[in-house]
Amino acid sequence: MLFGIWDLEFEIKNIHLPEKKAYMSHTMITPEMKMADVIHMNYLLLPVINRFGIELGFGDQTVEQVCTRQGINLSFFLDITNTYHDESYFPREKMRSYPVELMVDYLMRTHDYYREKLLRETEQMVEQLLASCRGNCENLGLIEDFYKKYKKELEKHLQHEEEKFFPYVKALTETKNQEKSLQTLREQYGFSYDAHSEEHENVIAKMLDLKNIIIKYLPPTYDTATCNNLLYWLFFFEEDLKDHERLEDIILLPALQKLESSFPQNP
């Protein structure tokens, strides 16, 4: 390398600094807070709360009451929702103390939501955008192709996590594996930290690109309201993906590292 500076960001990474969200106030979510107020404070938490199996119509019940009623681990619920709500929330030691099954279970639900809701709805909105085309429609076709490829990639990533990463995490908790070395287990499940992190970055970078292409470069041969709908949705989608990545990095990986530390490093 010529200048002695290894600038990796360009080739592999994007800069994701925690940008402050406009809707976000720094009030923490607490057990005493009414669940309805949580939604009023940050409506983007709706799908997060749903993933815990909580549905609306909770009247004046507090967060604690709703969690108790539904048999949800209150402390885990608070840490997850606060992590979504405030990007600087980072209770590292506490996060490490949760059983990984709890986290994996939550992440699996997130995956279902991506597949069954986010990806499908986005596809429909892209189709609607194409259907609203007037004049030259070739460019809109590019957006459709881009999205279809993106969808496949994200599905592959989700599948990879479900078939390799999550089973690897679970395997570490099983007594029958206590005698095995980490290396053996990683090979068995095909898991690597770096590949995992890289895939996340890529998924988010492409979403950002798609938004920018539509906002800045796509000639507007479509119905404006239809395009706005798609964009609102993409912004929302991107936020959720970022939060998902943060949860894995901040909560699951530390727990995983704790588990790994009890295994011998070499065979």
Place this chain on the structure above:
Amino acid sequence: MIHDIVQAEIVYVDGTDELNHYLESNTVDGIFIDEAFLDKKDERDLFFQLKHHALTFALADDPQKVPARNRFHAIIDKNAPKQLLVPLLENHLSLDTEQTGTRGSILSERETEVLKQVALGYTNQEIAEQLYISRHTVISHRKNITSKLGIKTVSGLTVYAVLNNLIPKDQIQ
């Protein structure tokens, strides 16, 4: 070293405990980590998580030997000349607010050439050979393209290139 080149408030902390303590009540823009701290796996893992809170830079005598290199925003050679570090850091520390690319969006002729090659699916090395420039120059052009257009991925750049008639649609891979 960093103190010489960055006009900013700098706080020194020793180890992850002190760092954690500091971060509990302060926000920071960037964190520089000496390679001495990267030997211990536990500490390293903390730094990886920090990328969600700030830009993370590893300082090393031999950047090739930094473990898990791609998990830092950049690796800085301790022996690199000062005048080269300044633009790098300025660039990194300002990039985060430029998601949409604000540096004037007109690509230079050379950047357009590089963009076409990228869109056609060539690697940095292949582009360097075809345009008779160094690989480092290709990387630098690509960085400028991304910064000007607000598009980072190859597939995104390809769509841009077709939209602007830089390459024909049937040549997309």
